[in-house]
Amino acid sequence: MEITKEMVAYVAELSRLKLSDEEAETARKGLGEIIGYMDVLNNIDTEDVEPMSHAFAVKNVMRDDVVRPSHDRAELLANAPKADDEAIIVPRTVE
Amino acid sequence: MAWETVMGLEVHVELATKSKIFCSCTTEFGGEPNTHCCPVCTGMPGTLPVVNRQVVNYAMKAGIALNCDITRYNKFDRKNYFYPDLPKAYQISQLYLPICRNGRVPIETESGLKKDIRIHEIHMEEDAGKLIHDEFNDETKCDYNRCGVPLIEIVSEPDFRSAEEVIAYLTKLKSTLEYLGVSDCKMQEGSMRADVNLSVRQAGAEEFGTRTEMKNLNSFKAIAKAINFEAKRQIDVIERGGKVIQETRRWDDNKDKSYAMRSKENAQDYRYFPEPDLPPIEIDDQWYNSVKDSLPELAEAKKQRYISELGLPEYDANMITGQKALADFFEETTALCGNPKEVSNWIMGELMRKLGDEGIEAKDMKLTPKALSTLIGLVEKKTINRNKAKEIFAIAFNEDLDVEKYVKDNNLEQVSDEGLVLEIVKNVIAANSKAVDDYNSGNKKAIGFLMGQCMKELKGKGNPGVVNKLLNQELNK
Amino acid sequence: MNITEMTALELGAKIKSGEIKAPDAARAVLDEIKKKDPYYSGGINAYIVTLENEAIKRAEEVQAMIDAGELEDSPLAGVPIAIKDNICTKGVKTTCASKILGDFKSPYNATVIEKLNAAGAVIIGKLNMDEFAMGSTGETSFYGETKNPWNHERVTGGSSSGAAAAVAACEAPCALGSDTGGSIRQPASFCGVTGMKPTYGAVSRYGLIAYASSLDQIGPIAKDAADCAAILDIICGKDEMDGTSLDVEHKSYLDSLSGDVSGLKIGIPGQCFGDGLNADVKAAVLGVAETLKSKGAETEEFDMPLIDYAVPTYYIIAAAEASSNLSRFDGVKYGFRADGFEDLTDLYMKTRSEGFGEEVKRRIMLGTFALSTGYYDAYYKKALQVKALIKKAFDEAYEKYDIILFPAAPTTAPKMGESLSDPLKMYLSDIYTVSVNLAGLPGISVPCGFDKDGMPIGAQLVGAPLGDSVILNAAFAYQQLTDHHKKPAEKFGKEVE
Structure with missing residues (x-):
């Protein structure tokens, strides 16, 4: 299928990627070629085939409702590009 | 439109x-x-x-x-x-x-x-x-x-x-x-x-x-x-x-x-x-069945049970089962004192009013089933009278109160001792000759005033039945 | 024999017998890395980080335990092992070979790392890879491409590029890689080493930085099948931290290696040996069937037409999951954060645009597209349906065969720089490996010969679900009869005797 400039812009926006005009055009062509190739799947009749997300029929893997000690806060925050000693900090979000 | x-x-x-x-x-x-x-x-x-x-x-x-x-x-x-x-x-x-x-x-x-x-x-x-x-x-x-x-x-x-x-x-x-x-x-x-x-x-x-x-x-x-x-x-x-x-x-x-x-x-x-x-x-x-079987009795079923088995009026049963905390409180208090109707009366009257006044939910109140059941028991045994009980209720609503100890410590037991009450009655009659004259001249309302005077002398602890009986007896002598 | 030339089990036995001390083994490997690996002096560049001090300290601790009579049942106690850099190691850089993870140091250990530690293995460093395991050549790493020890001009394959190259170049006796669509088996074949992707769920994924969660699996890369079995014995097993890990009883993989393949039924899918397969590769891989036949195995050709649809199915599913898995890299919690942003959205956009490489961005966009409103049914759902059909086709094949034989790749290692310019062509080269991940099957790549340029060729033995010991044993039997896996990598490997 044909991938339009608008579709690339939409997908980039959803992916939180910023593309220059040139990159967008390269992406449009590249994605178009790849997605065009993906369309071969339409040759297969999948009517009545249940989509399979897990290859094995594993089910009901659950844990008991037991509290364990939480992790050291300083360690959890240590990798943050910006944090004080109790939380990660981001530019102010708007409602 | x-x-x-x-x-x-x-x-x-x-x-x-x-x-x-x-x-x-x-x-x-x-x-x-x-x-x-x-x-x-x-x-x-x-x-x-x-x-x-x-x-x-x-x-x-x-x-x-x-x-x-x-x-x-x-x-x-x-x-x-x-x-x-x-x-x-x-x-x-x-x-x-x-x-x-x-x-x-x-x-x-x-x-x-x-x-x-x-x-x-x-x-x-x-x-x-x-x-x-x-x-x-x-x-x-x-x-x-x-x-x-x-x-x-x-x-x-x-x-x-x-x-x-x-x-x-x-x-x-x-x-x-x-x-x-x-x-x-x-x-x-x-x-x-x-x-x-x-x-x-x-x-x-x-x-x-x-x-x-x-x-x-x-x-x-x-x-x-x-x-x-x-x-x-x-x-x-x-x-x-x-x-x-x-x-x-x-x-x-x-x-x-x-x-x-x-x-x-x-x-x-x-x-x-x-x-x-x-x-x-x-x-x-x-x-599925193990979860289904573990479901507790819900409000509707509880309400029906309160009406048919405990004899509560539908309105009361509806109000009490409307909040789980209230229903729990009702059931626990009833279990302690064995008097569902009395418990329901207290909840519908004093408790609802208090909750409304304070603007809190039943699950956040301090009042314990033990406190209310004790109060009900003391009223029943005539150890305290109903008005005193309401005063104590107001205290117990805000703190975890040991009602029995409170009544004892503050000397609040109802006075039913006829000798003691008679002495007070006699004193009141002696001190209020105008009211006594009114009563004798047919104004039966005067007895209410005299009754109040007796209770005042008894610091509100008088057993109303005993006071009433002795007052009538003395006035009609 | 030089320490670095030994298999992991040989080295482990000598450490156990006291002939070699664990710290000396670690030093020997670290020296080899120093000699061969540095990128800027034209080295292999298999490692992103080496853990010199930590490894020697750990080796001393392990040696003390061995001296105290502990770790008796652990054949790899004291043996150095290198770890692909998408597996979390507490307090040590884990980068996925991406700029966006910056100097990320994991606050916890992956389950496989805990298990290796308990078994007395000594972690020697973190290995280069295609960025976020996306790539078939090792060239998408932010830390530079890894060179094929057999020939500098060739790629190592990917994404476990560093793992395959380090083992081939004797810069590590063994390694852990990860395989989402062939990322262990294909580089193992390009570098002439043995690499195994276990059954999906056999090894806990907790601590493996996800590319495509339903396909990712950690597995060993080593000099031979016996080493792979020994490593799998350590890392496999049900993990309460991974809901998709399997709870199955099985005998020790190592102890199950008998070399007996009589009566083993090997299926050969005709479609996989037709056009597009290099003639040298075809001959070498079919030779594996002949060798095993000489020991009593039976072979039969069969039809599996759905294989042709495995690549598009795989890329839709993998890209879709990746687009979601990689959303957490946004410059807020860890790693790289771009400068000069205007607001939060701009912070996300700039960080992700500057932090991810081209191939990763391509797959994120592809996956986002496949999941977006209006396209979900036509692409993602369709792919899950075809996946179900592919799984069914394998299930049917395993009613007849114990093992299916595939090439690991259509060619030997291509030249550097040839693949990235044409992503679709690169994707298509994954034709023989991706279906195995879609169906969750175990697969092992074994060296089975060389092409006319002397580059190694790998054959892939694929088993039924939980047939890990079956393929390990077949590979073991094959390696008892052949010595392709013992040939030294010409450029940097063992000295030619």
């Missing part, structure tokens, strides 16, 4: 599990920021979720109690969006196969209208974190303590036509979930949150109008106000020839107004897909 308001509700309820839905961190409310967290709930790379079984049990309980079909094969899905309160940048939820569907909640409004509200679905999901805004530095801090707290979202069909119906429904939901013990449903702490989808149309029209979604509704009062505001706003817009815009609006309880939330600049497309990290959940008959 007659307008009709059409509403559907999305109610988020935090489940009262001990640990989070996908990790073993505590769900306890509060705590220093980011101290109830681990690599899993803070979205560290490489971590994986594992489902807390109790979340599934609780969701199933809620579903069964709300007359839903339980989806025997259900799955989790990912809902993808970027926001700093969601460290994985996706919320694990259920879209394609939610655990409960097709429920029904019978409601009765204040004005007596009875109807069924249909439940579209109930799904399980994880809560997001809390963002703390620092206006001074123009920054936001991310507290992930709430990340991964289990939620159920109860989605109704658009069956509501008035704020009154919405309140009746929420009251019923809250009561039911409290009875089940699956949530504490505290709106103030955010453990129960309702979003209202609202549209208006001309009465009799088939098609729905364009709807808006209202968020940030923190109390029943706010919900009622917000509904009335929004219905009016939409009608105004249409009557002026405008069009209602589909949008999310935020209710400002201080200003009694709702505002369109700045429509996110970014496209909303959540790209749901099956969560590959979680195997599906299959509920067999044994599991």
